[in-house]
Amino acid sequence: MFDSELSIHCIHSMYSGINISQTDARPMYLQIMEQIRARIVAGDWPSGKELPSIRALAAALSVSVITIKRAYLDLESEGVIVTRHGKGSFVADVNGLAGELQEEKLDEHLAAAAGIGQQLGLTEEELATRLRRALRNLDRK
Amino acid sequence: MTQTKLIEMRNVRKAFRFFTLEDLSLDLEPGQIMGFVGPNGAGKSTTIHLMTGLLTPDAGEIRVLGHAMPEAQALAKRDIGFVSDQMRLFGHATFGWHMKFVSSIYPGWDAQYAKTLVKRFNLRPEQNVRSLSSGEHVKAVLLLALARRPRLLILDEPTSGLDPVARHELLTEFMDVLRHEDRSILFSSHNTVDVERISDRITFIDRGRMVDSSDKEDFLERWRRVQLQLPAGATLPDLPHIVSRVDDGQFVTITTNRYSEDLLAFLGNGVRQVQRMSLEEIFVANVMYHRELRGQ
Amino acid sequence: MNMLARKLIERDFYLNRWLIGGSTLAGIAGLIIAAEGAMRFNIGMLLWLTAIVAFSAMLVMFSVSTERKERALQFVLSLPLSSGDYVRIKVLGLLLCFLVPWSLLTAGAIGLVLVMPNLPDGLLPFAVLLCGFMLANFSVVLSGALHNAADGFTTFLMIVHNTSITLFIFLVGAMPSLHEHLRSPVPVWNSTFWTVLAIELATLVVTLSLPYFVAARRRDFI
Numbered sequence: 104m105f106d107s108e109l110s111i112h113c114i115h116s117m118y119s120g121i122n123i124s125q126t127d128a129r130p131m132y133l134q135i136m137e138q139i140r141a142r143i144v145a146g147d148w149p150s151g152k153e154l155p156s157i158r159a160l161a162a163a164l165s166v167s168v169i170t171i172k173r174a175y176l177d178l179e180s181e182g183v184i185v186t187r188h189g190k191g192s193f194v195a196d197v198n199g200l201a202g203e204l205q206e207e208k209l210d211e212h213l214a215a216a217a218g219i220g221q222q223l224g225l226t227e228e229e230l231a232t233r234l235r236r237a238l239r240n241l242d243r244k
Numbered sequence: 245m246t247q248t249k250l251i252e253m254r255n256v257r258k259a260f261r262f263f264t265l266e267d268l269s270l271d272l273e274p275g276q277i278m279g280f281v282g283p284n285g286a287g288k289s290t291t292i293h294l295m296t297g298l299l300t301p302d303a304g305e306i307r308v309l310g311h312a313m314p315e316a317q318a319l320a321k322r323d324i325g326f327v328s329d330q331m332r333l334f335g336h337a338t339f340g341w342h343m344k345f346v347s348s349i350y351p352g353w354d355a356q357y358a359k360t361l362v363k364r365f366n367l368r369p370e371q372n373v374r375s376l377s378s379g380e381h382v383k384a385v386l387l388l389a390l391a392r393r394p395r396l397l398i399l400d401e402p403t404s405g406l407d408p409v410a411r412h413e414l415l416t417e418f419m420d421v422l423r424h425e426d427r428s429i430l431f432s433s434h435n436t437v438d439v440e441r442i443s444d445r446i447t448f449i450d451r452g453r454m455v456d457s458s459d460k461e462d463f464l465e466r467w468r469r470v471q472l473q474l475p476a477g478a479t480l481p482d483l484p485h486i487v488s489r490v491d492d493g494q495f496v497t498i499t500t501n502r503y504s505e506d507l508l509a510f511l512g513n514g515v516r517q518v519q520r521m522s523l524e525e526i527f528v529a530n531v532m533y534h535r536e537l538r539g540q
Numbered sequence: 541m542n543m544l545a546r547k548l549i550e551r552d553f554y555l556n557r558w559l560i561g562g563s564t565l566a567g568i569a570g571l572i573i574a575a576e577g578a579m580r581f582n583i584g585m586l587l588w589l590t591a592i593v594a595f596s597a598m599l600v601m602f603s604v605s606t607e608r609k610e611r612a613l614q615f616v617l618s619l620p621l622s623s624g625d626y627v628r629i630k631v632l633g634l635l636l637c638f639l640v641p642w643s644l645l646t647a648g649a650i651g652l653v654l655v656m657p658n659l660p661d662g663l664l665p666f667a668v669l670l671c672g673f674m675l676a677n678f679s680v681v682l683s684g685a686l687h688n689a690a691d692g693f694t695t696f697l698m699i700v701h702n703t704s705i706t707l708f709i710f711l712v713g714a715m716p717s718l719h720e721h722l723r724s725p726v727p728v729w730n731s732t733f734w735t736v737l738a739i740e741l742a743t744l745v746v747t748l749s750l751p752y753f754v755a756a757r758r759r760d761f762i
Binding site: 125130132162165167173 | 277424
């Protein structure tokens with residue numbers, strides 16, 4: 104295991120961008136999954152890249168091993184990463200995975216918007232108008 | 245990798261004049277951190293003293309690192325780092341003397357790591373132990389334990405009285421220990437935030453009895469607070485796994501320790517909000533619930 | 541364990557270094573004064589006696605009170621030793637601390653009797669018994685204080701310890717079978733001598749093994 108030879112502070116600095124907050128409403132394992140997914144989607148963690156071992160990441164983030172394990176298991180069931188027994192976990196080599204994840208995210212946001220729209224009592228047309236307005240604002244920026 | 249549990253307690257009983265530890269069973273697997281949580285006087289220190297051979301049980305079995313306790317404690321303690329916030333070093337000596345003392349007794353002493361920790365914990369070897377603040381004292385004792393790289397760390401309130409920076413440093417070192425899958429830590433603490441963050445398993449103890457013991461993620465998934473708004477005149481159906489219920493007019497807040505999608509469906513349209521619970525909230529609710537069950 | 545025992549005993553010596561050194565010097569000074577003979581002999585021997593008896597009492601008192609003040613017991617018990625080991629090491633450590641001045645001063649007193657022409661060798665048996673008594677006296681107090689370190693009890697022990705030396709000198713010194721040979725030029729090792737010596741040895745063995753047996757059965761160390 105290459106990770107165990109590195110000092111704890113070396114590992115810390117490698118993963119210092121990943122921040123787990125205990126005051127965040129979302130559970131720790133979800134935060135970890137999101138941050139890993141974000142890096143994969145952005146391309147910082149390309150297909151085939153080896154993920155840190157569960158224990159190394161746990162030590163780097165000062166988060167329990169069981170939480171990291173859970174995050175990795177769920178990421179694997181989503182198909183985002185692949186675990187090879189005895190070898191480690193790797194970013195899944197699936198084309199268009201980034202795009203898939205982004206589309207899932209879009210659907211989530213749209214569902215939330217639809218829910219709020221309903222609460223406000225907006226009609227389908229009113230909601231669509233607002234979406235178009237948001238797109239135009241993006242273009243201007 | 246060895247599969248023997250690092251700590252095994254079976255139906256341990258220890259009676260004192262005003263307090264009895266009853267029927268306590270506990271297991272610590274290798275590569276695991278167990279958080280030991282309970283109110284003051286629940287029996288955490290007593291349990292820890294039983295594990296380290298300072299007390300002899302009245303009934304039951306205790307094995308630590310495979311050794312029967314307290315009979316084989318001299319052997320077991322070679323690979324156990326025991327630190328309690330009540331522990332004090334020899335007043336006449338410097339911290340450096342203690343490092344030499346410990347390093348000469350334990351073959352596993354890592355001098356390089358010790359040097360790193362001295363800097364990280366901001367301690368001075370030439371300083372006399374008597375002049376250390378209580379927080380510095382605890383850090384000193386912890387350093388002496390950590391630098392030996394023992395297989396098992398048993399810690400009784402290791403971060404009590406420490407400033408947030410020191411706590412953060414310590415948690416980092418504890419997690420570093422866990423990079424090895426054959427090393428484990430058992431620590432008792434009132435700091436539920438830290439326990440929630442780094443523990444793999446959590447054991448709750450109250451009034452001499454073990455109340456609950458499970459994986460941390462399991463606790464966090466099973467416990468929920470559900471807020472409902474019931475229309476006038478409606479009543480809730482009889483529900484299993486409801487630990488507590490608070491009524492406030494139309495609004496009802498229930499706490500459950502077995503949350504599931506089915507339960508949510510069962511509760512129907514009145515559900516306004518489902519809240520996760522922090523470990524501290526789970527701890528309090530769990531203890532209160534079990535006291536009620538025991539008629540206390 | 542042996543390295544650990546050595547380190548802990550070294551620590552005992554270090555903690556008591558002033559007592560050991562001071563009492564040894566005081567005792568030697570007493571012997572030197574006593575060598576001058578006549579009145580100086582009485583003063584010198586009194587100093588020699590006081591040095592050993594006071595050292596005996598202070599060694600135990602100091603160790604017991606230091607232990608209680610320091611609260612380092614939990615730390616020591618976290619080391620790789622059993623509670624029985626701990627008691628054994630304590631007894632051995634303090635005994636060795638006592639033996640250093642005691643054996644030097646005993647040898648000094650015997651040497652003084654043998655060398656000085658004005659001191660009849662008949663004094664030897666009594667001198668040996670006196671030294672043996674002080675060793676046995678120490679082990680009784682050590683054993684008692686290890687068993688019960690409470691203030692009241694240790695004070696009682698000290699009173700017994702300090703007054704018993706006077707009792708010994710008067711009672712045993714007055715025994716006719718010993719007394720009549722004090723001034724003889726040749727030492728007389730009669731049955732009285734051997735009996736008293738045997739009692740002293742037995743006391744030594746019993747009191748020094750007692751803490752160990754008691755500790756071995758003790759279940760709670762905290």
